[in-house]
Amino acid sequence: MNQSTTYGSPVAFADSVAAAPVVREPLHAPVAHLVRGGVTEGIHYGSVVVLAADGSVELQLGDIEAAFFPRSALKPVQAVAMLRAGLPLDGELLSLAAASHSGEERHLAGTRRILELAGLTEDDLRNVADLPFDPVVRERWVREARLPSRLAQNCSGKHAAMLMTARLNDWSLDDYLDPAHPLQQAIAEIVEDLTGQAVAKVTVDGCGAPLFAVSLHGLARAVVRIVTAPPGTPEARVADAMRRHAEMASGSGRDAAALMRAVPGLLTKDGFEGVQVAALPDGRAVAVKIADGADRARVPVTAAALARVGVDPAALAEFAGAPLLGGGAVVGSIRPVRALDPLMHTADC
Secondary structure, three states, rough: OOEEEEEEEEEOOOOOOOOOOOOOOOOOOEEEEEOOEEEEEEEEEEEEEEOOOOOOOEEEEEEEEEEOOOHHHHHHHHHHHHHHHHOOOOOHHHHHOOOOOOOOOHHHHHHHHHHHHHOOOOOHHHOOOOOOHHHHHHHHHHHHHOEEEEEOOOOOHHHHHHHHHHHHOOOOOOOOOOOOOOOHHHHHHHHHHOOOOOOOOEEEEOOEEEOOEEEEEHHHHHHHHHHHOOOOOHHHHHHHHHHHHHHHHHOOOOHHHHHHHHOOOOOOEEEEOEEEEOOOOOOOOEEEOOOOOOOHHHHHHHHHHHHHHOOHHHHHHHHOOOOOEEOOOEEEEEEEOOOOOOOOOOOOO
16 A cells, blocks of 8 residues: 555555645646737636546646645545445535535525534534625625624535534544544545545645645546446435535535536536536536636636537536626626637637
8 A cells, every 4th residue: 555644644545546646836827818808908827627528638728737725626525435434414415515605594504404413513513613605695694793603604514524424433523624533534535536646735724624635637537436426326426416406515696506507417516716627427527727716717717618528508608707897888708718619719809
């Protein structure tokens, strides 16, 4: 068995797993132009990988092999790991376990339910306290003088599921976020199994959970493994739950939920700092990292990459990005580069 080091604690991985991706400054490339009045006003750099149904790389832009942090785009993989460790959730609650939720009442109620099933309460959560992610819900909380809470933070469903997994395995609860904890070691093993490569680095995500560095290519491979898995497997259960209950995995009005509704069979998950991964049941997939973390580029670049892999452009029209306004009139837009969408170019809008 080989080993990679995470916080001084060895994480074992199978001999079939490739070496960890190299930690380096990513060699990003232009992936989208901000065009105003026919002039390129700004350029978003990033990296994109498009996989064909046979797993081959159909298109790559930028650096798809450097180590990077997938942020919340890795949550479906973490959910698979928890199911393999005995987590008995399905449906809405499993979707919530893989969610970056908006803090709506259904998300809070679902998280409470997971905790109740484990015989635990909000006090057992170790994620950071926050206001709801959704701006409308957050504004209402502020008007009502409600304080930040661990339950409202967008990763609370994942943390509740982590606690439930730990409780079912008789693992300690107070330190469930320690990278050396059996739960996090189990998750690291599944990250390596599904991505096909060793974890390069481990740090702490915004919510406080361990965060594993893989490559963008590895992230795409992992989600392909999830969507193409046989029915009834942990991977298929996660994919089914997230697709059937897309609003629990994100929230009302969120682009990830809308994209899954628009494209039959698609599983997609976004993450902070401009990350998105999406895969179809036949194995076609895309993964995107926007270098500056801008959401305004993440969505149209993801949509263009999906069109590049064969998704009907008509189903993706609403994800082309918000128009750029000048004096109330449309004067420009975000344009994915030619390699992603040959019909998009820097001509005047």
